[in-house]
Amino acid sequence: MNTLETNKESIIETAEETAVSTQLSGSQAVLEALLAENIDTVFGYPGGAIMPIYDALYDYNDRLRHILVRHEQGGIHAAQGYARSSGRVGVVFATSGPGATNLVTGLADAMIDSNPIVCITGQVFAHLLGTDAFQETDVINITTPVTKWNYQVTDATEIPEALAKAFYIARSGRPGPVLIDITKNAQIQLFDYLGYKPCHHIRSYRPKPVIRNEYIRQAAELINQAKKPFILFGQGVILGKAEKEFKDFIEKTGIPAAWTVMGLSALATDHSQNVGMLGMHGNYAPNVLTNECDVLIAIGMRFDDRVTGRLDKYAKQAKIIHLDVDPAEIDKNVKADVPVWGDCKETLPMLTALVEKKSHTEWLNKFRELEKEEIKEVIQEELNPTTDTMTMGEVIKSLNELTNGDAIIVTDVGQHQMVACRYAKFNQSKSNVTSGGLGTMGFGLPAAIGAWYGAPERTVVAIIGDGGFQMTLQELGTIMQFGAKVKILILNNQFLGMVRQWQQLFNDKRYSFVNITSPDFVAVAKGYYIDGQRINERSQLKDALKTMLDHDGSYLLEVMVGKENNVFPMVAQGSSVSEIRLK
Amino acid sequence: MSKQEFTLTIYTENKVGIIGRIAIQFSRKKINIESISGSPSEASGIFRFTIVINESEEVVRKVCRQLEKQVDILKAYFNRDEEIVWQEQALFKVATSKIAEQASVERLLRQYGAKAVVIRNDYTVFETSGHSEEIDGLTEALGSFGLIEFVRSGRIAIIKASEGFHKKLKEFESEEPVSEMVENEFLDKQEKIFTM
Numbered sequence: 001m002n003t004l005e006t007n008k009e010s011i012i013e014t015a016e017e018t019a020v021s022t023q024l025s026g027s028q029a030v031l032e033a034l035l036a037e038n039i040d041t042v043f044g045y046p047g048g049a050i051m052p053i054y055d056a057l058y059d060y061n062d063r064l065r066h067i068l069v070r071h072e073q074g075g076i077h078a079a080q081g082y083a084r085s086s087g088r089v090g091v092v093f094a095t096s097g098p099g100a101t102n103l104v105t106g107l108a109d110a111m112i113d114s115n116p117i118v119c120i121t122g123q124v125f126a127h128l129l130g131t132d133a134f135q136e137t138d139v140i141n142i143t144t145p146v147t148k149w150n151y152q153v154t155d156a157t158e159i160p161e162a163l164a165k166a167f168y169i170a171r172s173g174r175p176g177p178v179l180i181d182i183t184k185n186a187q188i189q190l191f192d193y194l195g196y197k198p199c200h201h202i203r204s205y206r207p208k209p210v211i212r213n214e215y216i217r218q219a220a221e222l223i224n225q226a227k228k229p230f231i232l233f234g235q236g237v238i239l240g241k242a243e244k245e246f247k248d249f250i251e252k253t254g255i256p257a258a259w260t261v262m263g264l265s266a267l268a269t270d271h272s273q274n275v276g277m278l279g280m281h282g283n284y285a286p287n288v289l290t291n292e293c294d295v296l297i298a299i300g301m302r303f304d305d306r307v308t309g310r311l312d313k314y315a316k317q318a319k320i321i322h323l324d325v326d327p328a329e330i331d332k333n334v335k336a337d338v339p340v341w342g343d344c345k346e347t348l349p350m351l352t353a354l355v356e357k358k359s360h361t362e363w364l365n366k367f368r369e370l371e372k373e374e375i376k377e378v379i380q381e382e383l384n385p386t387t388d389t390m391t392m393g394e395v396i397k398s399l400n401e402l403t404n405g406d407a408i409i410v411t412d413v414g415q416h417q418m419v420a421c422r423y424a425k426f427n428q429s430k431s432n433v434t435s436g437g438l439g440t441m442g443f444g445l446p447a448a449i450g451a452w453y454g455a456p457e458r459t460v461v462a463i464i465g466d467g468g469f470q471m472t473l474q475e476l477g478t479i480m481q482f483g484a485k486v487k488i489l490i491l492n493n494q495f496l497g498m499v500r501q502w503q504q505l506f507n508d509k510r511y512s513f514v515n516i517t518s519p520d521f522v523a524v525a526k527g528y529y530i531d532g533q534r535i536n537e538r539s540q541l542k543d544a545l546k547t548m549l550d551h552d553g554s555y556l557l558e559v560m561v562g563k564e565n566n567v568f569p570m571v572a573q574g575s576s577v578s579e580i581r582l583k
Numbered sequence: 584m585s586k587q588e589f590t591l592t593i594y595t596e597n598k599v600g601i602i603g604r605i606a607i608q609f610s611r612k613k614i615n616i617e618s619i620s621g622s623p624s625e626a627s628g629i630f631r632f633t634i635v636i637n638e639s640e641e642v643v644r645k646v647c648r649q650l651e652k653q654v655d656i657l658k659a660y661f662n663r664d665e666e667i668v669w670q671e672q673a674l675f676k677v678a679t680s681k682i683a684e685q686a687s688v689e690r691l692l693r694q695y696g697a698k699a700v701v702i703r704n705d706y707t708v709f710e711t712s713g714h715s716e717e718i719d720g721l722t723e724a725l726g727s728f729g730l731i732e733f734v735r736s737g738r739i740a741i742i743k744a745s746e747g748f749h750k751k752l753k754e755f756e757s758e759e760p761v762s763e764m765v766e767n768e769f770l771d772k773q774e775k776i777f778t779m
Contacts, residue, residue: 144600144607145611152599169654203657205654326652
């Protein structure tokens with residue numbers, strides 16, 4: 001991360017009170033709040049009920065960058081990508097009614113993947129609430145299950161406090177999306193603006209549980225006695241900005257560490273203790289050895305069903321230590337023997353201080369042995385195929401060789417997502433942006449646009465399938481207009497591949513509506529004045545990838561890959577992680 | 584784990600829509616709410632809800648954690664029946680002529696400790712409070728004398744072992760940061776759930 005970004009981040013933590021006393025409109029107060037929170041980018045789409053805010057924005061254009069997306073869903077996914085690549089809060093503007101309902105998928109995605117997002121939606125005049133007015137929807141009730149907090153403002157004087165709370169709630173503790181719905185009259189209303197006071201405390205909200213020393217001691221004892229300890233880490237390490245604390249911990253204990261899809265990039269791919277990916281399409285060794293370890297240390301992860309497989313056969317032999325900032329995650333899916341509540345940025349150093357320095361070489365070798373088996377059965381053919389058609393894996397491998405693991409990899413959802421997560425190389429944190437919990441097809445392109453604005457100095461590659469790309473390809477218009485230098489890599493297998501794989505394996509190859517046709521993606525991109533090409537031959541691959549990466553600006557590369565390739569290994573639904581299939 | 588009756592006590596901010604946030608935590612797991620009542624607590628601006636559900640302890644514990652996670656919810660406790668003192672209130676409207684004529688009605692009301700709230704020529708409204716079974720008993724008995732109308736409240740409950748939370752609530756009135764509560768302490772030590 002460059003120093004400019006780092007500085008911005010530290011400024012946010014200490015947002016200053018702005019003391020002025022002047023008449024402002026509610027709309028101006030909204031924009032003043034964003035400036036006070038050091039927000040520099042807003043993704044949005046105007047409409048009737050949010051027009052006063054857009055009118056005020058006209059005068060703030062020099063201080064706030066507004067990216068006009070092509071659909072509100074694209075706006076919120078872009079804000080998510082921005083949040084994930086920068087570690088800052090993503091901000092979205094949308095109008096009432098359809099504008100607001102178009103945010104719902106993104107809110108659900110941000111909720112389940114803990115992205116700090118603040119959405120500001122316009123609403124009809126307060127006196128029209130509940131009258132089925134034009135473009136009125138009950139946005140607060142629609143979004144309650146998919147927001148960490150939401151609030152409707154009907155009076156301009158509430159705006160500074162509501163937004164201060166919104167930003168505090170969105171980014172503190174376990175981050176999440178917040179929606180503030182502002183009626184049109186409140187946006188227009190003039191009031192005596194007394195300045196912006198950032199929020200640091202809400203009496204009914206405790207972002208971090210109190211750390212209990214006895215659990216830290218118990219955890220350290222278990223770790224010190226363990227013969228075959230195993231670490232699983234998730235996005236909590238990234239959200240807690242605890243990558244260094246995490247690395248110190250694993251290096252002192254010498255314990256092998258495996259990641260969830262959301263935790264990917266928190267630890268460098270080639271770290272000697274990184275043993276790969278967990279879960280349904282994860283690596284062979286970490287899945288099998290989950291059921292052999294004696295102490296399982298889960299850090300900032302939530303035992304999603306895609307990670308655990310069948311729960312009653314999951315790590316039953318192991319003592320479980322669970323570190324999480326959200327107390328509701330402890331015992332939710334897997335019962336913890338030692339619950340370590342708290343922010344891992346604080347709990348990990350406490351634990352590191354108490355654990356003995358060890359190496360666990362023999363245990364680590366066991367992972368490497370099983371890895372050899374996976375290489376022989378799966379990885380070798382995926383990365384160096386003997387077939388005529390290209391595999392997704394070899395595309396990622398070639399990409400790694402060119403980016404050297406320094407790029408931000410944004411993925412959509414499906415086979416290409418699993419392949420990208422399995423094989424992409426990462427050197428630094430906050431480099432993997434994907435829709436993990438919700439599995440939102442269409443996430444990739446808009447999220448990549450946002451990720452680029454969050455880290456414009458970095459290379460952003462959006463790896464997307466032919467199905468997912470067609471869900472949000474209108475955001476090419478956003479790239480065309482504002483120039484995000486997103487590299488779009490479409491892996492086209494002419495199928496909705498993941499569903500097809502399941503239909504092949506579990507439904508006797510009854511391919512039901514997975515055969516999807518595509519437009520000429522390169523021509524579509526050309527229509528948006530974005531350069532690109534399609535390739536069919538392996539011999540073209542390296543040059544084409546290089547052309548894409550070297551191109552100054554956005555570029556679309558469509559790679560035709562094998563139609564019926566499957567992602568393996570695979571933990572079939574209802575199976576235990578140790579029953580993972582290699583083919 | 585088998586299902587049984589649990590009483591949840593939930594302290595919240597008095598905010599528009601809070602009841603929706605609470606209800607979602609039950610409905611998303613398809614749990615039916617048997618009884619609900621809510622009203623201001625002894626601390627200004629803080630509401631207290633009492634909710635009765637039939638569920639296994641494991642599920643109730645998880646629901647309480649999800650409830651506490653909501654920004655505007657301060658605390659959520661769950662208790663078995665033996666850990667609480669609880670009451671429901673009921674109002675019965677009966678034709679005055681029936682009471683005047685039939686002595687057994689009067690005996691019935693005495694037996695259930697009901698008292699008259701309104702007496703008119705045409706009808707009389709009685710009030711009683713007690714456990715659901717007691718109210719059920721009186722309702723059934725009065726039914727045979729022509730009950731004109733009947734209404735009962737949700738359960739309200741006081742937790743037997745509660746000493747600390749009232750004090751804590753008073754601290755919240757100061758609106759200032761207070762010393763942190765130990766998170767979910769009650770989940771470890773059921774018998775001392777209000778120890779802060």
